[in-house]
Amino acid sequence: MPLHPTHPALADDYTPPPLIQAYRGRRPSTASGADYTPVWFMRQAGRSLPEYRELRVGTDMLDTCLNPELASEITLQPVRRHGVDAGIFFSDIVIPVKLAGVGVSIVAGRGPVLEHPVRTAADVAALPPLDPGALAPIREAVALTVAQLGATPLIGFAGAPYTLASYLVEGGPSKEQLKTRALMHSDPAAWESLLTWCADITGAFLTAQIEAGASAGQLFDSWAGSLSLADYTERVAPFSARALDPVRGLGVPLVHFGVGTGELLAAMRGIGVDAVGVDWRLPLDEAARRVGPGFTLQGNIDPALLQAPWRVLEAHIDDVLRRGRAARAHVVNLGHGVPPDTDPAVLTRIVEHVHAHA
Ligand code: CP3
Numbered sequence: 001m002p003l004h005p006t007h008p009a010l011a012d013d014y015t016p017p018p019l020i021q022a023y024r025g026r027r028p029s030t031a032s033g034a035d036y037t038p039v040w041f042m043r044q045a046g047r048s049l050p051e052y053r054e055l056r057v058g059t060d061m062l063d064t065c066l067n068p069e070l071a072s073e074i075t076l077q078p079v080r081r082h083g084v085d086a087g088i089f090f091s092d093i094v095i096p097v098k099l100a101g102v103g104v105s106i107v108a109g110r111g112p113v114l115e116h117p118v119r120t121a122a123d124v125a126a127l128p129p130l131d132p133g134a135l136a137p138i139r140e141a142v143a144l145t146v147a148q149l150g151a152t153p154l155i156g157f158a159g160a161p162y163t164l165a166s167y168l169v170e171g172g173p174s175k176e177q178l179k180t181r182a183l184m185h186s187d188p189a190a191w192e193s194l195l196t197w198c199a200d201i202t203g204a205f206l207t208a209q210i211e212a213g214a215s216a217g218q219l220f221d222s223w224a225g226s227l228s229l230a231d232y233t234e235r236v237a238p239f240s241a242r243a244l245d246p247v248r249g250l251g252v253p254l255v256h257f258g259v260g261t262g263e264l265l266a267a268m269r270g271i272g273v274d275a276v277g278v279d280w281r282l283p284l285d286e287a288a289r290r291v292g293p294g295f296t297l298q299g300n301i302d303p304a305l306l307q308a309p310w311r312v313l314e315a316h317i318d319d320v321l322r323r324g325r326a327a328r329a330h331v332v333n334l335g336h337g338v339p340p341d342t343d344p345a346v347l348t349r350i351v352e353h354v355h356a357h358a
Contacts, residue, residue, distance in 0.1 A: 003250060004139075007213050008146060008153070017153050019085045020215055022329040023253035023275045023296050037321060037330055037358035038085035039351050040155070042257075042277075043337030044078035045090045048344050051077050061106040062098055065091045068141035075145045079152055082348045083355075085331075086155050086216070089142060089209055093159025093220060094167060096205040099134040102127065102168075110173060117171030119179065121190035130201040135208040146213030153216060156209030160221035160258075161198035161239040168194070177226050184235050195239035203243040210250050217247055218255040218277070221268070222336075225260025225279075233267050241271040248272065255298060259336055265290045280304075280335025288326035297327040300335040301350070306342045310349065317353055 003010055018028035019038040028036045046052055052074055056064060064070050074090040094104050094112040103115030118124060146154050162180075167173070169180040184191045206217050219240060224232060244254060256268050257277025269276050269291045276295050278287045280302035287297055301320055305313045317332075324330030332354045338347065 001207075001211050003210070004143070004212055006143065006146070007211070008215060009251065017085070017151055017215070019153050019155075019331060020253060022331050023216055023255065025274070025294075025296055025328045027329050035358040037324070037332055037354055039332035039354040040084040040086040040088065041078070041082075041334055041338050041347060042088070044082065044084060044088060044347070045074050046338065047340035048338050048342040048347070049077055049081065050344075051081075061108070062092065062095065062104075065095050066098075066137045068137050068144055071137075071141040072144040072148070075141075075154070076148055078347075079149065081344060082351045084152075084351055086153050087145060087149055088155045088157060088218070089145065089214060091138065091141075091157075093157075093164060093202070095138070096130055096135075096158070096201040097164065097168070099205075100128050100130040100201055104167075107172075112167045113172040114168060117179075118168040118194065119183070121187055121193075124190045124194045124197070127194075127197050130204055132204060132208075135204065138205065138208045139212040142209050142212035142214060154209075154214045155216045155218055155255075156206055156214030157218045157220060158202040158206035158243065159198075160219045160224065160236075160256075161195045161202060161243055162227070162236045163221050163223045164198040164202055165194050166223050168198070174223075177223055181226070181231070184231065188235075191235065195236070196242070199239040199242040203246045206243070207246045207250075210247050210252050214252065216253045216255065217244075218257060219243065219271075219273075221256070221258040221261075224258040224264060224268070227264070229263055229267060232264050237267055237271055244272060257298065262287075262290075266292070269295055275331065277333065278335065284320060284323040284330070285326035291327075293328060295327065296329040296331065297324060298331040298333050301332070303334050303336055303339055303342075306334075306339065306346050310346075313346070313350070314353060317350060318357065321354070321358065 166177040253274040255275040256273040262282040278299035
C-alpha cells in the first residue's frame with residue numbers, strides 16, 4: 001500500500017526535519033547557521049518516566065501496546081519532557097508475533113516469554129500467517145501520534161528476524177542463544193522457514209507504521225552480536241534485508257542497530273539502509289572507518305555513564321560528538337536502551353547539551 005494521505009511527508013509544505021536530513025546524509029543546521037546534531041534515545045518511553053509508570057499501573061505490557069490511545073500517549077511523553085528530535089513508536093518487537101496468534105507475554109524485569117518454544121521443523125511449519133487486518137491498532141496508534149507530534153518525526157521500528165527468532169526458539173531472553181544457533185546449523189531448511197516467517201511478520205509490522213505516518217524505520221537486531229561474521233552474512237542478513245523489502249519503496253530512511261556488533265558493521269550496512277546504530281563499545285570514528293563514507297552513524301553514549309557525575313558524562317558526550325564528525329552525518333543516541341533506573345533529568349540535560357554544543 002502507498003503512504004496514507006495524512007502522512008507528514010505528503011504535505012505541501014513538507015521540509016524534512018533535522019533527524020531525517022541527518023539520516024539522509026546532510027548535517028543539519030539551525031536558522032542562524034550553527035551546526036545542529038539531532039538526538040533521541042532508544043527506550044526513551046518507559047520505566048525511567050514517572051508519568052509512564054503511573055499510566056501502566058494495572059495494565060499488561062502487550063495490552064498497553066495494542067491500546068491506540070495509551071500507546072500514543074506513552075510515545076509522546078518523552079518528546080514533551082526531553083525535547084528530543086523524534087518520537088519512537090511505543091510498542092514491542094514481539095507484537096507481530098502476538099498478532100499472528102502465537103502465545104507470548106512480557107514478564108517484567110525479564111522480557112518476552114513464549115508459551116511454547118519453537119524448536120523443531122514441525123513447530124516452525126505450524127507458525128500461523130499474520131493477517132494484515134490484525135495490525136489495525138498499530139496503524140491507528142501511529143496516526144493518532146503523528147497528528148499530535150507536529151513537526152517532530154516519528155520513528156517506526158521492528159525486531160530483526162534473528163533477534164525475534166531467538167525469543168521463539170529459546171522461549172525467552174537468552175545471553176548466548178545456544179539453541180537458536182544450534183538450530184541454524186542442524187536444520188538449515190527449518191531455519192530458513194523460521195527466519196522467512198519472522199522477516200515477513202516483522203516487515204509487515206514496520207510497513208504498517210510507516211504507511212500510517214512514521215518518517216523513518218529502525219530494525220533492531222539486538223542479539224546479532226552473538227554471531228560469527230560468516231553466520232551473520234550467510235544465515236541472517238538475507239532475512240533482515242527481506243524484512244525491509246516491503247518498505248524500500250516508501251521513501252523513508254532506514255536505520256539498522258545491534259549490540260556488540262563491531263565485527264559485523266560492514267555486513268549490517270549491506271542490507272540496504274541509510275544509517276547504522278553503534279553500541280558503546282566502538283568509538284564512532286572507528287565505526288565510520290568500518291562502515292565507509294556513504295552512511296550516517298547513530299550512537300553511542302555509554303548507558304553506564306548516565307549514572308556518573310555530570311562533568312564525567314559531559315566529557316563523554318563531547319567525545320562522542322567529536323568522533324561522530326568522522327561520519328557523513330551523526331544522530332546522537334545511547335549505545336543501547338535507557339536503563340529503567342535512569343534519572344530522566346539527566347536525559348533532558350543531554351538533549352540540551354547536544355543541541356547547544358554540536
Ligand atoms: O522507547 C522506545 O524505545 C520504544 C519502545 C520499545 C519497547 N521495546 C518498549 C518496551 C522498543 C523499541 C522495544 C524494542 C525491543 N523489545 C527490543 C529491541 C531493543 C533492545 O532493547 O535491544 C527487544 C530486545 C525487546 C524485547 C523486550 N521487551 C525486552 C528485552 C523487554 C524488557 C523486559 C524488562 O522488563 O526489563 C521488553 C519489555 C519492554 N518493551 C518494556 C518497554 C518499555 C518494559 C515493560 C515494562 O514497562 O514493564
